[in-house]
Amino acid sequence: MFPFQLIPSLKLLPEGAAFLTISSTLIVADIHLGKSAAFRAKGLPVPEGDSARDLGRLFDLAEKSKASQLVIAGDLFHCSSGITPELEAALADFMNRLGIPVILVAGNHDAKIPALPAELRSVPHLDMADNFRVVHDPGHANGGCLHISGHWHPVVKIPDGKRTSLRLPCFLFRDNTLVLPAFGSFTGGAVVDVKPRDRVFVALREQVVELPPVLIDQNSPSYGSGSAGRRSSTDT
Amino acid sequence: MSNASIRPFFAAKGWQPFSFQEATWEAYFKGKSGLLHAPTGQGKTLAVYLGPLAENPNPAAGCQVLWLTPLRALAADTLRALREPLAALAPGGEAEARTGDTPAALRARLRKKLPHTLVTTPESLSLMLTHEDFSEKLSNLRCVIVDEWHELLGTKRGVQTELCLARLRTWFPAIRVWGLSATLGNLTEARRSLLGNAFEKSVEITADLNKAIIIDTLIPKEIERFPWSGHIGTRLASQVADEIEKANATLLFTNTRSQTEIWFQELLAIRPRWKDKLAMHHGSLDRAEREHAENGLRGGTLKCVVATSSLDLGVDFSPVDQVIQIGSPKGIARLLQRAGRSGHQPGSVSRIVGVPTHAFELVEFAAARDAALVRHVESRIPLEKPLDLLVQHLITCAIGCPFEAEAMRREVQSTHAFSGLTDIEWEWALGFISNGGSALAAYPHYQKARLENGCYTVDDKRLITRHRLSIGTISSDPAVSVRFANGHKLGTVEESFISRLKPGSLLVFAGRQLMLVRFRECIATVKPAPRKGRGHIAIWGGNKMPLSSELSHAVARRLQGEGAPSAEMAAVEPILAIQRKWSRLPDDECLLIEHAHSREGEHLFLYPFAGRLVHEGLAALLAFRISRASGESIHTTQNDYGFSLTSKRGLVLSENHLRDYLTSENLLDDLVACMNTAELARRQFREIARVSGLVMQTPPGQKDRSQRELQVSATLLYEVLDRYDPENLLLAQSRREIMEKQLELTRLTAVIHRLQSMTMHLVETENLTPMAFPLWADRLSATLPAGDATTRLEAMLSTLNQAAAQA
Numbered sequence A: 001m002f003p004f005q006l007i008p009s010l011k012l013l014p015e016g017a018a019f020l021t022i023s024s025t026l027i028v029a030d031i032h033l034g035k036s037a038a039f040r041a042k043g044l045p046v047p048e049g050d051s052a053r054d055l056g057r058l059f060d061l062a063e064k065s066k067a068s069q070l071v072i073a074g075d076l077f078h079c080s081s082g083i084t085p086e087l088e089a090a091l092a093d094f095m096n097r098l099g100i101p102v103i104l105v106a107g108n109h110d111a112k113i114p115a116l117p118a119e120l121r122s123v124p125h126l127d128m129a130d131n132f133r134v135v136h137d138p139g140h141a142n143g144g145c146l147h148i149s150g151h152w153h154p155v156v157k158i159p160d161g162k163r164t165s166l167r168l169p170c171f172l173f174r175d176n177t178l179v180l181p182a183f184g185s186f187t188g189g190a191v192v193d194v195k196p197r198d199r200v201f202v203a204l205r206e207q208v209v210e211l212p213p214v215l216i217d218q219n220s221p222s223y224g225s226g227s228a229g230r231r232s233s234t235d236t
Numbered sequence B: 001m002s003n004a005s006i007r008p009f010f011a012a013k014g015w016q017p018f019s020f021q022e023a024t025w026e027a028y029f030k031g032k033s034g035l036l037h038a039p040t041g042q043g044k045t046l047a048v049y050l051g052p053l054a055e056n057p058n059p060a061a062g063c064q065v066l067w068l069t070p071l072r073a074l075a076a077d078t079l080r081a082l083r084e085p086l087a088a089l090a091p092g093g094e095a096e097a098r099t100g101d102t103p104a105a106l107r108a109r110l111r112k113k114l115p116h117t118l119v120t121t122p123e124s125l126s127l128m129l130t131h132e133d134f135s136e137k138l139s140n141l142r143c144v145i146v147d148e149w150h151e152l153l154g155t156k157r158g159v160q161t162e163l164c165l166a167r168l169r170t171w172f173p174a175i176r177v178w179g180l181s182a183t184l185g186n187l188t189e190a191r192r193s194l195l196g197n198a199f200e201k202s203v204e205i206t207a208d209l210n211k212a213i214i215i216d217t218l219i220p221k222e223i224e225r226f227p228w229s230g231h232i233g234t235r236l237a238s239q240v241a242d243e244i245e246k247a248n249a250t251l252l253f254t255n256t257r258s259q260t261e262i263w264f265q266e267l268l269a270i271r272p273r274w275k276d277k278l279a280m281h282h283g284s285l286d287r288a289e290r291e292h293a294e295n296g297l298r299g300g301t302l303k304c305v306v307a308t309s310s311l312d313l314g315v316d317f318s319p320v321d322q323v324i325q326i327g328s329p330k331g332i333a334r335l336l337q338r339a340g341r342s343g344h345q346p347g348s349v350s351r352i353v354g355v356p357t358h359a360f361e362l363v364e365f366a367a368a369r370d371a372a373l374v375r376h377v378e379s380r381i382p383l384e385k386p387l388d389l390l391v392q393h394l395i396t397c398a399i400g401c402p403f404e405a406e407a408m409r410r411e412v413q414s415t416h417a418f419s420g421l422t423d424i425e426w427e428w429a430l431g432f433i434s435n436g437g438s439a440l441a442a443y444p445h446y447q448k449a450r451l452e453n454g455c456y457t458v459d460d461k462r463l464i465t466r467h468r469l470s471i472g473t474i475s476s477d478p479a480v481s482v483r484f485a486n487g488h489k490l491g492t493v494e495e496s497f498i499s500r501l502k503p504g505s506l507l508v509f510a511g512r513q514l515m516l517v518r519f520r521e522c523i524a525t526v527k528p529a530p531r532k533g534r535g536h537i538a539i540w541g542g543n544k545m546p547l548s549s550e551l552s553h554a555v556a557r558r559l560q561g562e563g564a565p566s567a568e569m570a571a572v573e574p575i576l577a578i579q580r581k582w583s584r585l586p587d588d589e590c591l592l593i594e595h596a597h598s599r600e601g602e603h604l605f606l607y608p609f610a611g612r613l614v615h616e617g618l619a620a621l622l623a624f625r626i627s628r629a630s631g632e633s634i635h636t637t638q639n640d641y642g643f644s645l646t647s648k649r650g651l652v653l654s655e656n657h658l659r660d661y662l663t664s665e666n667l668l669d670d671l672v673a674c675m676n677t678a679e680l681a682r683r684q685f686r687e688i689a690r691v692s693g694l695v696m697q698t699p700p701g702q703k704d705r706s707q708r709e710l711q712v713s714a715t716l717l718y719e720v721l722d723r724y725d726p727e728n729l730l731l732a733q734s735r736r737e738i739m740e741k742q743l744e745l746t747r748l749t750a751v752i753h754r755l756q757s758m759t760m761h762l763v764e765t766e767n768l769t770p771m772a773f774p775l776w777a778d779r780l781s782a783t784l785p786a787g788d789a790t791t792r793l794e795a796m797l798s799t800l801n802q803a804a805a806q807a
Helices: A035-041 A050-065 A085-098 A225-230 B007-013 B019-029 B044-055 B072-089 B104-112 B122-129 B156-171 B187-198 B234-246 B257-270 B287-299 B332-339 B360-373 B387-400 B405-413 B423-434 B461-470 B549-559 B567-582 B612-630 B655-661 B667-674 B677-691 B705-710 B714-724 B729-743 B745-757 B772-777 B789-806
Strands: A004-007 A010-013 A017-020 A025-028 A069-072 A102-105 A121-123 A126-128 A132-134 A146-149 A154-159 A165-169 A171-174 A177-179 A199-204 A207-210 B034-037 B065-068 B095-098 B117-120 B143-146 B176-181 B203-206 B213-217 B250-253 B278-281 B304-307 B322-326 B350-355 B450-452 B455-457 B479-484 B489-494 B506-509 B512-520 B523-528 B590-598 B601-607 B635-638 B643-647 B759-764
Touching (some): A017 A050, A025 A050, A050 B714, A165 A199, A199 B789, B019 B034, B019 B203, B034 B187, B044 B065, B044 B072, B044 B143, B044 B176, B072 B117, B095 B104, B117 B122, B122 B387, B156 B387, B156 B405, B176 B187, B213 B332, B213 B360, B234 B250, B234 B257, B234 B322, B257 B304, B257 B506, B278 B287, B287 B304, B287 B489, B322 B332, B332 B350, B332 B549, B350 B360, B360 B567, B387 B405, B387 B423, B387 B461, B387 B729, B405 B423, B423 B455, B590 B772, B601 B772, B612 B635, B612 B643, B612 B655, B655 B759, B677 B729, B729 B745
Parallel strands (some): A025 A069, A146 A177, B034 B176, B034 B203, B065 B117, B095 B117, B143 B176, B213 B350, B250 B304, B250 B322, B479 B523, B590 B759
Antiparallel strands (some): A010 A017, A017 A025, A126 A132, A171 A177, A171 A199, A199 A207, B450 B455, B479 B489, B506 B512, B512 B523, B601 B643, B635 B643
């Protein structure tokens, strides 16, 4: 069953990434590097570790998938106060070791950063072979091609037992847009209001599986797509 | 100084001082601190307040008395009670209140100059500690009075009070601290907790006035048709209405906010003409709604107020001549406290009428009366070392005036709560506020407090502002404001409740039948229900309070036939007779275990009489251990008397087996495994993260977009800390707190040790007995599934697949 193929040339990886087979492109979204540093800069004692861990996971995933390019579907960084010299050095080292092109489709958080590291190529959106387009905000999807996006940090709520539920980061496929789960480990999630024709996929051990609609909580509060990224919450 | 200076005040009123008042003044004049234990409405205000007044009648000498109250709603009443003697003994002296409700103009005035007597709350006192000139303004302080200390004891607010008092004692070693407390099982410990290292020379004074209390119970007319379980209990509503009719003004207490809404509607349906004479009061109502009820009671314009514990405290409602308690009193102190809301004047009688919601509560009321008459009441156990609060307090102090570490450590350790603070904990706390708190984990670029000339100080203006906004320990769930389209606010409900409703749905809230118009961004707009119909009663989460140990024992003794004959026991006798015939009556000297079969499989019922939280833990523990051996899944339910296990098969009734399962070996590990404590601790971390300043508190109604980047959920923080700084002491605190809160771990451990040596009575029953039935019928109990998310999801998917395969 691994890796899950939504359509022939697109795979969903259990690490929370998408892989385009024709161009060997690895796509992840919402890493939010430097988030804990931003907290510390404001006097909130959150320990360092997330950025290094996420870059390490990303490196391993790129190696494992044998990607020939890496696309970040927005929000690589959290905010400018989180971009410390240490982080810049770690990122430069990461790209050096990786040795494949890295393209950032700028997200709303990236857009607020005055100067992105020079070695990063940043674009507003990216057209790929086989009629795919990478954007950050699913709201910016238009046209007939298949969009791959992030921004929402989608989480699905699954009722489990009496008055308890599971919250799992998920891939959400709606209309012609795939929304990736947030890749960063210090990012929250927003429970998605699953609509009748949506398809929801979650990682289960080494696989990605599609959730049968019957498992999904239909009573979860409706936040509307516009505010989906705003509610801070987490997976279980 | 002597009592002679006070007597004229009494003489002018034609009063005679009580001996406890004389004793308090005398101790005060000798420079002593202490705890005064007296029922409400017995002149305890005069006992503690007149000493400092008489000692220095000069009204212009700055702030001389600080009066701490646990509830800001009490501040206005307290001021009224203080101003009269103040005017008589220190003419020209002023008394003002500084609480969260104080208008900005008055607050600004108090910032410049403090009055003779300042009434405030622990939170506001903490806040004032952040003002650098506060100690100067208090230079004439002679006495701090802590009202209703029993309410603060055992809570983080109580510890916050201890820390504030330690600060004041450091500044002014001669100040006297007096606590006022209702009856407690551990008064000495309460005094030690209040006074810390100033305990030695202090005194305890008891106003042994033997306040007369009458505890009656409404007896159901047909006990055979009275339910064996349930908690709503409106079956007796018309009898209750008759009682309300007879009295002048009634306070009707319920155990939950939802029950308040239900009873309000029920009484209105029975007596529509009471429409304007009936009000309600609970913690989720808007302040204006609550004030309407309070003023109506005080002014005598209301016939009855339906309330929760939000009206348990202080406020003097003289017109109230009857208190009704719906459902289990849960504890003896609680029953006494509620009874004391009537007959508030010295010498008058307090009367409370118990209304059972199911048959066994008749026994509870009889038992509560037995214990109340001999004043055998519960203890409140003080908290130890809540480190989240310590780091908050250290920042508070550092903002006010820079402190030197060793001196501050001595000050903190002078409190009862932190007397056992270890080197590791202290070093960690200092680290947390300055460089992150761990030698192993990295906190680069973090700084809150700086070391300057050997002293810790905080001077970043934004940090200071943010800290001031977040002082305190009360964290509430995100609340949805309920209001009419014209902006009239009714109160708040939980998001989980309102989000289940659709526009057009009917709901019952704040005593009104409403229709939801829309729900957007934490505001639910409603209008009066245009049509008749059953609306959804607003419900709130939160644990049901367990029956106290003391009341459980009293119930067990009643079931053993002890105690004077009573109407309650006579009424419930037919049901007890069935229990005796089919099984036997349980008690707390031996453990009764019943085994029965039904369509669902096998059931075991155990009755340790230890309160529902302990039973929840015991049930989970036994289910975990039995299913580990049998492989069968086991469903559990619990109430205050016992718990049940249900399984398709494999629940054998053998004393040896059961004793094995009830062993105290590996108790903690098994509990951690079966209660999914990791998940629970993550939830508990919300409060700790908030108190310790790990998450930011946005002031209500203000959305600061610049702070959006710093929003994070406490559960996520818990994971990050757990991953990169697992030694962080706040994580351990979170695990400890949840075990105590969710399972009453201390009590559970004691119970399981007691069970080891108890005789067991094993009974095979044909039918579900009256004791077993409520446990069997309780299918609403929430269970927390064990296992991590992956395991749970896999189980669900495989169940679905099996179902699909069979179809």
